[in-house]
Amino acid sequence: MSRNPERNDRKSGKKPAFGDRSAPRSGGPGAGAKGKPEGGPDRGGWNPNPKPKSFSDSAPRPSRAKADADNFVWGRHPVIAALANPARKGMGRLLATADRAAELERDRLANGHRIEIIEAQALDRMLPPGAVHQGLAFKVQPLEGVALEDIAGDGGVIVMLDQLTDPQNVGAIFRSALAFGAKGIVVQDRHSPALAGALAKASAGATERLPCARVTNLSRALETLADMGWRAVGLDGSAELTLEEALDERPTVLVMGSEGDGIRRLVAEHCDVLAKIPMPGGFESLNVSNAAAVALYEAHRKQSS
Template structure:
């Protein structure tokens, strides 16, 4: 009988073991991916995106994706462990992960002012889950878009896209170098800027008048920076009769968007 030294080499102390299961994608963990069923499904359905770079899915999810989108997007069948291997630790991916094509760039000029229209601007809100939740609220209340500062905002992938649950695909996001200059540009175009500040004299309900409005939200710790606040047309507050003035920024954004939707009527 022929020997198979490559299968059982006592000198090397190695034994042959047949490969089973799926091969792990050889790629370092990254937040460049979109994961979670709703987020991936929305990204694949978005015709404005470039072609997907990679799409990993468990066999069951692969069947669901093919039933939904056909076979125009190549799917790499794999297992849950292999998908988790390319994502940040703890990512709840639900058996699917997408490395997406790019979204088209959005300019401030793309936001056309019209009665009742609302844009959100975030001043150094850096937590991706908060920004994702804000995008979800923006989509729910029909906001015209979101403005972020380029240097102090998370990517529109990773934990942000998971928290947004598909809203990344529905709400245009413009990135700008300087928020103060962006406010000037929007004001010149016909928008009215209202900054949220806890020490403002008037409430948000009193400040809103149904005109095209930019709602400017600051970070939870410091609030609006002085220069950004100075470029707002008015500062307004969300009244908190309970006396507990520590509202999560994503919750504050949802309340502000709801209040703005009421002013449209």
């Protein structure tokens, strides 16, 4: 609510006389029985000397929506993809507005899940602020992931993310990886967001269709992949080789580092080669999800030629 110092004077048509020292102060002599104690706010007016607020020593309690965010998938494409995922069968709580519930039933998209009809405003309160749910939300446990060997059997391209924590970036990389036919994503278990919430929304449902391996140690994972015939190409803006020069038709792991720190030293040492994306426009760098899309396109082109 805006604080307007003239608000209380509109009925009388008078302007507040801030410079009139002869006027009785609220709570002071002559203020009358209804006067406020000194330091208290005048009725709706601006108070230049507010009472100090008392603060609790205990830590603030997180909102329920924030605490539950990792257990929700929201938005039309992510929810429909989750409902179609066999790993989700028989689990979760499906929430939908009346029009979305009718769509799910008409097109037989619920896949056996019972639909709970809910008002859009109630759904807003259940989800994090700003969540664009489009009238659909699915409360489930995050996906567990698959074993590294499950995505490394047939060659192709794998994307490895070294401590990328921004859900929007990771979700966008999932979306690009699925679009360009990658076999899967590898992340470090302790330093990666859950495959739900804002990440699932940014992926447009790709997290439900593209396998993800969560490993304890990325360097050891690269050693395992090397033993299986995979070649690791790390993206580094200061590298000597360009991406086109570094890539070939062999099974390839594209290693992407965080925007701030890039690939960590030990992970970089386990890459067969480091490569950069040439930028003739002179701009220093791309967003990591955009860089991943460029790298995935180039890797797919090399392997298809």
